[in-house]
Amino acid sequence: xxxxxxxxxxxxxxxxxxxxxxxxxxxxxxxxxxxxxxxxxxxxxxxxxxxxxxxxxxxxxxxxxxxxxxxxxxxxxxxxxxxxxxxxxxxxxxxxxxxxxxxxxxxxxxxxxxxxxxxxxxxxxxxxxxxxxxxxxxxxxxxxxxxxxxxxxxxxxxxxxxxxxxxxxxxxxxxxxxxxxxxxxxxxxxxxxxxxxxxxxxxxxxxxxxxxxxxxxxxxxxxxxxxxxxxxxxxxxxxxxxxxxxxxxxxxxxx
Amino acid sequence: xxxxxxxxxxxxxxxxxxxxxxxxxxxxxxxxxxxxxxxxxxxxxxxxxxxxxxxxxxxxxxxxxxxxxxxxxxxxxxxxxxxxxxxxxxxxxxxxxxxxxxxxxxxxxxxxxxxxxxxxxxxxxxxxxxxxxxxxxxxxxxxxxxxxxxxxxxxxxxxxxxxxxxxxxxxxxxxxxxxxxxxxxxxxxxxxxxxxxxxxxxxxxxxxxxxxxxxxxxxxxxxxxxxxxxxxxxxxxxxxxxxxxxxxxxxxxxxxxxxxxxxxxxxxxxxxxxxxxxxxxxxxxxxxxxxxxxxxxxxxxxxxxxxxxxxxxxxxxxxxxxxxxxxxxxxxxxxx
Numbered sequence: 001x002x003x004x005x006x007x008x009x010x011x012x013x014x015x016x017x018x019x020x021x022x023x024x025x026x027x028x029x030x031x032x033x034x035x036x037x038x039x040x041x042x043x044x045x046x047x048x049x050x051x052x053x054x055x056x057x058x059x060x061x062x063x064x065x066x067x068x069x070x071x072x073x074x075x076x077x078x079x080x081x082x083x084x085x086x087x088x089x090x091x092x093x094x095x096x097x098x099x100x101x102x103x104x105x106x107x108x109x110x111x112x113x114x115x116x117x118x119x120x121x122x123x124x125x126x127x128x129x130x131x132x133x134x135x136x137x138x139x140x141x142x143x144x145x146x147x148x149x150x151x152x153x154x155x156x157x158x159x160x161x162x163x164x165x166x167x168x169x170x171x172x173x174x175x176x177x178x179x180x181x182x183x184x185x186x187x188x189x190x191x192x193x194x195x196x197x198x199x200x201x202x203x204x205x206x207x208x209x210x211x212x213x214x215x216x217x218x219x220x221x222x223x224x225x226x227x228x229x230x231x232x233x234x235x236x237x238x239x240x241x242x243x244x245x246x247x248x249x250x251x252x253x254x255x
Numbered sequence: 256x257x258x259x260x261x262x263x264x265x266x267x268x269x270x271x272x273x274x275x276x277x278x279x280x281x282x283x284x285x286x287x288x289x290x291x292x293x294x295x296x297x298x299x300x301x302x303x304x305x306x307x308x309x310x311x312x313x314x315x316x317x318x319x320x321x322x323x324x325x326x327x328x329x330x331x332x333x334x335x336x337x338x339x340x341x342x343x344x345x346x347x348x349x350x351x352x353x354x355x356x357x358x359x360x361x362x363x364x365x366x367x368x369x370x371x372x373x374x375x376x377x378x379x380x381x382x383x384x385x386x387x388x389x390x391x392x393x394x395x396x397x398x399x400x401x402x403x404x405x406x407x408x409x410x411x412x413x414x415x416x417x418x419x420x421x422x423x424x425x426x427x428x429x430x431x432x433x434x435x436x437x438x439x440x441x442x443x444x445x446x447x448x449x450x451x452x453x454x455x456x457x458x459x460x461x462x463x464x465x466x467x468x469x470x471x472x473x474x475x476x477x478x479x480x481x482x483x484x485x486x487x488x489x490x491x492x493x494x495x496x497x498x499x500x501x502x503x504x505x506x507x508x509x510x511x512x513x514x515x516x517x518x519x520x521x522x523x524x525x526x527x528x529x530x531x532x533x534x535x536x537x538x539x540x541x542x543x544x545x546x547x548x549x550x551x552x553x554x555x556x557x558x559x560x561x562x563x564x565x566x567x568x569x570x571x572x573x574x575x576x577x578x579x580x581x582x583x584x585x586x587x588x589x590x591x
Contacts, residue, residue: 006355010341017343100339100400103303104356105328253306 003106004114011088011118020084021122028080028126035072036133039065061143066134070151070222077155077162078191082183084122085166086176088115089249093174102253112245116167123159127152147224154221157234161214162187164241171248190214256281256408256438257302262311264297271297272462274311281407282435286449287442288555289459295442296336298459299410302440303333315408329357332406334414338397342386346377346396349385350403357404371399374429376422390417398426409433411441415448427452446555458558465558473554481523482547485516485530488540501529514540517547 001009015021043064050057092098101111134148162183169183170176190213197210210216214237217230257279264271272294279285287295301308302315304324312319318326341349350371354364372381375395380388385396394417401409414430415423430452433439443449449456450470458466458473466473487494495509498518503526506519520526527544534541 001355001360003356006352010344010352013348014341014343095339095342096335096337097339097341099300099305099335100333103305103328103331103333103335104353105325105358106356107325 003104004110004117007106007111007114008118008121011115012121015084015118015122020087024080024083025126028076029129031076032069032073032130033133035076036065036069039068040137061137061141062147065137066143066148066151067222069133070155073155074158074191074218077159078184078187081119081123081159081162082166082169082180082187084119085163085170085183086180087170088119088167089170089245090174090176090179093252094176098252108246108250112167112242112249116163116242119163119166120160123163124156127155127159144224147222150224150226151222153226154218157221157231157238158214158218160238161234161241164238164245165190168241168245168248171245171252256283256316257440258314259298259302260312260314262298262301262308262313264294264301264306265309270462272301272459275459275462275464276311277457277464277467279438279440281438283455284430284434284439284441284453286453286456287440287459288444288446288449288456289442290444293459294462295459296412297462299333299335299412299440299442303331303410304328329404330406330408332401332404332409334397334401334409334411336412336416338393339400340385340393340396343384345384346372346381346388349396350399353400354403359404367403367405371403374402375399376425391419391422394418395422395426398429407437409437409439409441411439413443414441415443415445423448458555460558466554481520481525483518483520483527483530484543484545484547485518485534485541486543487514487516487534488542490514490516490539491537494539497533498530501526501533503529 043059043061046064047057047059050059089098092101102108131152134143134145137143165186166179166183169186170179172182173179193209193213194215197206197208197213200206200209211233214233217233220227220230259275259277261274261276262272263274275294275298277285287298289295297306300306301313301320304320304327307321312321314320315327316330318330320327341352344352347368350368351364354367359367372378375398377392377395377399380392385393388396394414398411398414401411411430415426418426427448430439430441434454441448441452454469456466456468456470456473457464485498490509495507495516498504498507498509498516503520503524504518505521508517509515518526518530525546527546531541531544533539534544
């Protein structure tokens with residue numbers, strides 16, 4: 001095994017032998033399942049009302065269930081992912097294993113990559129389980145799969161961004177609570193930039209500020225719109241966060 | 256194997272180590288001795304490429320710590336002050352992780368693991384979570400971690416802390432057995448440990464090297480007088496005065512009622528025979544007469560606490576005090 005794989009395997013192992021992944025995973029799946037249930041029942045109620053009024057009902061499940069669900073997922077990920085990422089570097093520093101890791105024959109790039117990928121894989125696993133929702137629904141109804149797949153692409157990219165912000169926050173402190181809070185703060189800030197952007201309106205500054213927020217990029221993907229600009233946004237934001245993590249971790253050696 | 260030239264480390268205004276120069280030959284065991292905060296850990300961190308030196312160069316196994324850190328890291332086994340263990344892993348899992356990280360695979364990994372488990376007595380706990388182990392076991396797991404890839408260079412920061420006396424002896428034996436094939440630097444503030452294990456001692460205080468030599472030579476060159484302990488069962492009141500009259504005696508610290516005396520005589524002059532004759536001729540009941548050689552402890556105190564006048568127990572106070580004790584080996588008095 002290469003050093004990255006070794007570190008990755010160890011990180012995953014650490015998550016699975018501690019209760020954190022089970023608790024976080026259970027809460028995540030419960031909330032997503034509950035949200036899906038609410039949207040589906042709500043759509044059903046609307047369908048019945050329309051039947052009574054018009055005698056027929058042609059409802060778009062993509063709009064009424066999945067777009068709502070993908071929008072709500074942002075909130076859930078905002079809570080869940082910082083909890084998963086908070087221990088990555090903070091715990092190493094607290095338990096004094098950080099020095100061990102830094103004096104092992106493994107590069108800093110590999111350390112950051114191993115940490116990031118471990119949580120990203122956990123997130124993909126949890127996200128994969130939510131795939132049961134559209135699969136079950138497909139048994140009983142008809143809908144368009146394309147926007148669902150682009151929606152999943154959007155959630156994956158959004159999750160990767162959130163995880164990279166969490167990795168950075170964890171590198172900044174040795175206190176896990178602080179790490180979680182810093183990532184909440186950073187993510188909410190990125191979120192609210194969208195609001196600031198729309199306040200500024202259609203000015204150049206407003207457009208730049210709006211572009212910096214993940215909101216509109218995510219929204220495009222959820223609506224089934226795959227635009228290179230949005231993909232570039234997510235990938236470059238994530239790379240920037242990981243680069244900053246690299247610098248932060250490297251600088252702790254100089255203090 | 257290790258060559259350190261004039262390294263200085265500053266944290267802002269504070270200078271942690273100041274122009275430290277030393278080297279370690281292949282197969283040599285070197286002790287780093289000094290009060291808390293003297294700069295031992297900082298020096299070790301520079302050697303293990305954890306942090307860079309502000310000035311100066313450190314070369315390990317021919318590789319510069321700044322230029323080729325990965326090559327250096329591959330050749331070093333490092334035990335930091337706190338054993339770097341992951342509490343949620345078992346001893347087995349942890350050692351396997353460390354071994355793989357250092358490039359061991361397959362049969363090599365398995366045999367290295369069983370070798371370390373064996374030699375550090377971890378057999379009974381190898382399937383237990385490290386989080387549930389005592390301090391002593393964690394320390395041993397930490398040592399196993401440093402040794403698992405059989406590195407040519409070992410850097411051990413206080414390796415026997417937290418161990419019970421029997422384990423301390425075992426670990427010292429282990430370190431001694433590594434000498435010859437491995438270069439070892441160990442830091443300690445337990446002085447007998449340095450005497451027991453090391454061929455050479457570097458005494459560091461206030462970030463500077465104040466002395467460097469073998470334990471024996473260090474105590475020899477700092478000795479200004481011979482000390483003799485004497486115990487008499489029937490010491491008369493004037494015993495102290497009469498002992499002082501002997502040729503060559505400099506001081507007599509007496510404690511009349513208990514019969515214990517401490518005599519200091521000129522260097523190179525053995526007055527034990529004279530004392531014995533005096534005591535026997537006067538029927539003072541001589542029961543003990545012995546030459547006290549200066550221990551490393553005395554040397555250490557003399558070098559690191561000369562001005563502060565603190566005892567060993569208050570090392571911290573001395574460390575934060577001025578480093579203006581002896582600033583170089585040259586200033587030490589040569590043995591006359």
